[in-house]
Amino acid sequence: MLLDAESEAIGTLLLERGLLSPDQLDAAEELAISWNVSLVKVLQARRWLTSAQLYTQLALHYDLPLINLVENRADDALIRKYDPRMMNDQMAVPIGVKDGVLTIATSRPGPATLLHIQDTYGRDVEIVVASPFDLSWSLQRAFREQHSHEAVFALAEIDPEMSAQQVVTPPQVLVIYLVLSAFLLGLAFAPVVTLIVINVFLTLFYTGNFLFKAILVWVGGAAQESSSQAIAAEAALLRDEDLPVYTVLVPMFREPEVLPILTKALRDLDYPLAKLDIKIVLEEGDHETIDAARKLDLEAVFEIIRVPASHPQTKPKACNFALRYSQGDFLVIFDAEDKPEPDQLKKVVAAFNQSPKNTACIQCRLNYYNARENWLTRMFTLDYSLWFDLMLPGLERLGVPIPLGGTSNHFRMDVLRELNAWDPFNVTEDADLGIRLTQKGYRVGVIDSTTFEEANVSIPNWIRQRSRWVKGYMQTFLVHSRRPVHLWRSIGTAGVLGFLFFIGGTFMSGLLNPLFWTIFGIWMVFGADVISPYFPLPVLYLSLLNLLAGNGLLIYLTMVAPFRRRWTDLAPWGITVVGYWVLMTIASYKALSQLIFNPFYWEKTEHGLSKFTADEVAEASLEAEGSVR
Template identity: 35%
Template structure:
């Protein structure tokens, strides 16, 4: 598999088009001109636009919560277990490689139908040495990716894809601990539906309450964000028959479908989100399973920010060049997932600052803030919908979501605006640089099957 995925539109050519730059400049110019000539009217119009966006997002969340209430589809045990390939692309992960090997060894799937590869970079001798020295099951091998550009996870995965013999394929990250039954559940679903192209397992963050950490606030909010996405949003979209962005790990794919769309986009820093829409565009169905994978949060701000920057930068995506190719349903899905993520990240901090300044100025002047009550009501509805989604997702993931978490959520959302500004700048100067998330050996080392499962 050619890592550059020649012959299709990929991220090494997604630098914003001339039309996209013109649109961005036009919007920025109109807003700037309005703030100079008619500042009050411009601010009112902006607040109304934001309010409408919040209203649409709130309605979308309510619909997904209801849709996600449908029970998970349980497929019967297939007459023959298909051959399964596991890929784990590692880079500078010597500290956690032994734990990953131990976690993968506990997967419950017929050994004669299983193959796995630790995909390692040629220059990463430390990880290679640890992987070689650690005892491994007979089905788990090591693949060394030759030097080349771009040096990204999807390029490494494409190299391994050329050697994969499985009918089905999944990928895991260095810190993952998948449910041992995950592959069996996935294989049964694929066997029952020949039109199914990919399945996403829920990703759950562990021990956010018990492990003392200076990043406890970020860890908790990150876990709730994941719970809302993987326990509510994606299941709801799957029930509605809509395409959705895959997670970076624990997505299970029919190998023929993956090869049919050219594999992963080696230049796209969110190749997972891109892949889901490409598979759907090729006519494949998408779904979810409920056997989870346990992960650790990125940690402190200096780790969280580069990861979120990479996500927002990648969300610009290949499909923004010609979104109409996704069709009406695909376009709605793209706008309400990746599009909404970008817009909301940019709007959170300015909106909070606007509300805070209006209240503070009003209190200081002893007058009622001149803020439209309708706008405030709609913004409040959007916040309530977001918190409701987090609460439902947290309950399903076995996490406590209390009043303190709700009140502190806007502070976390405001940090997304910092990542938005950083991502916009990086998209211009370093569009293809992969900001890797570092994983520590001691982080989440306790029993992941019990961690995070607390009374809701």
């Protein structure tokens, strides 16, 4: 493959003007050929010259005027007459009109863009050059109100049954009222029978929950061995020139300290940097993080998206807004402190190639790089090892809807837009989207590639984070149980059982644990005679089975979870998981309280508290400085 004539001419111009050295030009041309992109794309992925220098020379090369759209503001009303997605994809935006002649600003001057402009805007136009940042900012400003509204309300307006904007629907209120009424009437007229019935129901629920998780671990343990090898083999054979453009969304809020870690991790990806469309998604009022991002002098593949202030102020709303300015064929979300394995994107591309055509999302595994920092980080690591390494592969194998993790979920862009992306009213938007994808006939896959995060080192911080997750699971359960017949028809019997135990069981176990612990305490202190009227012999035996075998099984599963990664030193800590369950209960009741009184509040988790973070930031900052040549 040879370098195209335009790139050769632009490279020669930059060399002659002393903006690139011969070595830099040679390296850029080699990458342009290897990655199958233009020389300009390569230069945007390097920091050898500024954006202003690059686009000044592009304007000179094409003999077109250069315009600064910050100083010469575009006509917002004119821009709003055209399709924002088309303008964003083509990077050609009408910015003004004079004497009946449209002025079109583009960051991609050349024959292909000229044809697009003539087909879309006619031949009587004036073409000028502007940087992609200026064009993107002009679009964001012109469509600020529209896209802000869509980011919040698109799903609720187009598919209200799938939105958590209404916490409880009238039919659900009626069902809750009838159940509570039946319970109170039962206590009034047949208290013993009523308590026995409830006891039987809860005991069976616990038994089913234990057995379901055991089946998931058993099935998931060997579910991915052959597919993982096939995916890894294909990923190693993928050529850079054939790889698609990949959008990376990184939603952040008041986290300037971890920005160097983020940018280092993204540069370390084994993927052509020129084919990454990286959006650092920030609230427009988060001036501290915006300023920190600017000071890093990032490559032009990094773009700061400023999300307009509106309620609810949630991560999914911010991602929905940034989605309107994304340009990739695939999209992944990473959190600010994430460190994905370098070959993750290539593995995902290979996984999509090998998966059924209805596969809309690939979920990668999550785990922690500070696993051994304290007791909480060890337990958090055991929890995630069990969840992502064993249970989610089991769900995939059984065809049960998969609640996505909050990061490292990779989407087909067309499906994400078709389904109106994330629900901004659901504070665990990822889990909700995983269930929604399955209901809409799409498939979620799980692959053996890990993103490492910072485990919470602080119990109060952990409770804030976990209570938000549990509240989101409650919202997800309420949303997708509104139409039980539709749910059953769309995901099947196995899917419904999995939904009940995996989504419902996650928060119900936390809420019910204190009740069973109290009963056990009463039995230990006062003897069996006190509780025997409410525990017929079969129920008593099943309850004892739950207490001994069920809890013992969960402790055992927690202990074996790290063996897959050969982290055997963490296994003994699984014995202390009961303390972790106590924290889960606290978080669950906090979640229930917030669901009632403040359902859309996004409880912020603080990052950067680990003692490892300072070292990571220092190392990443040094590397960033060294990469500027």
